[in-house]
Amino acid sequence: MMRSGVYLSGVMLALGMLTLPGCATVNGPQGAAETPADPLAAINRPMFHLNMGLYDYVLEPVATGYKTVTPDFVREGVSNVFANVDMPYIFINDFLQGRGQQGMEDLSRFLVNSVFGLGGLFNVANRLDLPNHENSLGVTLGVWGVPQGPYLVLPFYGPSSLRSLPGLAMTIFTGPAYYLTSAPAQYALTGMGIINKGYVEGPNIRMVQDAVNPYVFMRNAWEQHEQYLISGGAVSKNQLLEGLQLPPPGASTPDQAAQSHESKKGNP
Amino acid sequence: MLKKSVITLLTCAVTGTTPALSAAAVTAPTASPSTTSTAKTIVANTPEATITALDAALIKSMQGGSRLGYSGRYRIVAPVVQSAFDYPQIASLTLGAYWKKLSPEQQKEFFGVLADYTAATYAARFDSYNGERFAIMRSETLHPGTEGVFSTFTEHNGKVHRFDYILQKQGDQWRIVNVFADGVSDLALKRAEYTETVQKKGFAALVAHLKAQIAGYAKGSQ
Numbered sequence: 001m002m003r004s005g006v007y008l009s010g011v012m013l014a015l016g017m018l019t020l021p022g023c024a025t026v027n028g029p030q031g032a033a034e035t036p037a038d039p040l041a042a043i044n045r046p047m048f049h050l051n052m053g054l055y056d057y058v059l060e061p062v063a064t065g066y067k068t069v070t071p072d073f074v075r076e077g078v079s080n081v082f083a084n085v086d087m088p089y090i091f092i093n094d095f096l097q098g099r100g101q102q103g104m105e106d107l108s109r110f111l112v113n114s115v116f117g118l119g120g121l122f123n124v125a126n127r128l129d130l131p132n133h134e135n136s137l138g139v140t141l142g143v144w145g146v147p148q149g150p151y152l153v154l155p156f157y158g159p160s161s162l163r164s165l166p167g168l169a170m171t172i173f174t175g176p177a178y179y180l181t182s183a184p185a186q187y188a189l190t191g192m193g194i195i196n197k198g199y200v201e202g203p204n205i206r207m208v209q210d211a212v213n214p215y216v217f218m219r220n221a222w223e224q225h226e227q228y229l230i231s232g233g234a235v236s237k238n239q240l241l242e243g244l245q246l247p248p249p250g251a252s253t254p255d256q257a258a259q260s261h262e263s264k265k266g267n268p
Numbered sequence: 269m270l271k272k273s274v275i276t277l278l279t280c281a282v283t284g285t286t287p288a289l290s291a292a293a294v295t296a297p298t299a300s301p302s303t304t305s306t307a308k309t310i311v312a313n314t315p316e317a318t319i320t321a322l323d324a325a326l327i328k329s330m331q332g333g334s335r336l337g338y339s340g341r342y343r344i345v346a347p348v349v350q351s352a353f354d355y356p357q358i359a360s361l362t363l364g365a366y367w368k369k370l371s372p373e374q375q376k377e378f379f380g381v382l383a384d385y386t387a388a389t390y391a392a393r394f395d396s397y398n399g400e401r402f403a404i405m406r407s408e409t410l411h412p413g414t415e416g417v418f419s420t421f422t423e424h425n426g427k428v429h430r431f432d433y434i435l436q437k438q439g440d441q442w443r444i445v446n447v448f449a450d451g452v453s454d455l456a457l458k459r460a461e462y463t464e465t466v467q468k469k470g471f472a473a474l475v476a477h478l479k480a481q482i483a484g485y486a487k488g489s490q
Contacts, residue, residue: 083425126426207393210484212477213461220460221452228451233430235451237410240434243361243455244445247413247436 037151038219044153048215051158055198055205063198075199077121082196083132084113084120089174093135097143099232105130134229138164142230151219159222315407315415315435315442322352322444323402323419326390330397338486342391349387354436354443355379361445362458366466378475385478392485398424402431413437 038044067075087110094103109125109132117124126132141163142148149162157168172178177193180186211217228235325348329341336344359379360367370378404419417433432448446455465474 080425123425130426132425132427203393210389210481211457211461212474212481213465216461216464217457220457224452224456225450231451233451235432235448239453240410240416240432240446240448241414242453243459244414244434244436245357245361246411 037223040150040152044151044219045215047153047155048218051153051156052205052209052214054156059194059198060202060205062195063202066195066199075196078192078196079200080113080117080123081120082193082200083123084110084117085176087113089137089171090133090135092170092174093137093140094133096137096140097135102133102135106133106135136164136229137167137170139226139229141166142226148223148226151223159218161226164226313440313442315417315433316404318352318435318442318444319404319417319419319433321348325349326394327397327400327402329391329394330400333396338391338395341395342387342486345390345394346384346387349390350383351441352444353383353386354438354445355383355386357436357438357443357445358382358455358458361455362462363466364459364463366463366471370471374471378471381475381478381482385482388482388485392488400424410434415442 087106091103091106091110094100094106109130112125112128112130113120113123116122138161146163152160152162152165154160154168160168177186177189180189208214208218208221325345329336329344332341332344356375356379359375359382362382363370363378367375401422402419403422404417407415407417410416413436415435417435419431419433421429421431423429429450430448433444434446434448435442436445437443446453448454462474465477
């Protein structure tokens, strides 16, 4: 039974997640282009297109059917339950990163929703202003100083990196499917998780597909967001100003800077 | 519904330099008093005023939802979005060295399409309302003539997203030149995407894609 639990969790991981978990670029506007940051592009690109095809022809139709046959409150409840069972993975990583307050908020969120929200069916924590954070083992390893390694697009799962791979195993052991002893229950949970994921993540995936260059968009967005999570949400002034045309000292606006530049050209 | 990742904000006050903060929030009229606006005075021609106007338009678009339809939401959002962003600046930064190779007509065409694309994207994605709210947390002078306005967008499920706006003054109005959504720089994304597309497929293909996307939003959105 335990083996089938692992198998089902793996399948759930695999099939469930064409998602766009968080992300981050260290490179900023210029560095985002291609090469050294993406040495596995030759493998990643076909994998990315395979995943998008799976979404278009499998996950999206299933999610559309799910939306058609279920009322809003049912989808909301299911989504709440699956968000709640993800919380142990999140607060364990909060604590591993030494982010105590965030960890306590996420632990509290999990307990409140589990107890007062009937196993997570209702999002009671939201009414208590307990924020909902993102986290992963890949972020934890980043906080500990482990470099990202090459960017990877995993089949079914989506954007990742060498550093994030151990997190996939951790999600299995912190998820409920692994601990179920009934195979039918595991199948039901896995199937529902996949459908819910398709429904919840649909808007994000469509946003990627709408991009001018979906592969480049997703890689850069993932890498930048990952870095953001590692830094604990801190964005430095240099990052904020990166790639901008800044007025030189003395010119308080880009307009004045341009005028100053033009007058210099006219009067060398 | 503006769903998770791409969103924007709103709100209020103060002069235009230095750390000026106050949490002002833009929410629906029915939101609870604890989360609604803290009655800030919005000073015209400040970075906060630009973001406030944008967020108010987005909330209105979301509340209009399917009742207004895409075209109705576009009419609300487009005028605000067109004036809130500095499109010539964004266009030149996005295309980098390639920008100078374009003729003035091509440059004008590109930032015009970019402006329309931005408005269409907002109108398509901010299409329903379920209690979401924007709030400006603080603002800060990042460099002389460049301001940061730091805000949040809270989803109905309690998930809070950060939107950091970078604005520069053009004439007498502060306009957005970049947005960081949860740490992701819109300018960096566009630059990576667009430069590769221009290099591999050409400028005309980039413009054609953006126009097709605008048409797709108009056709596919309710």
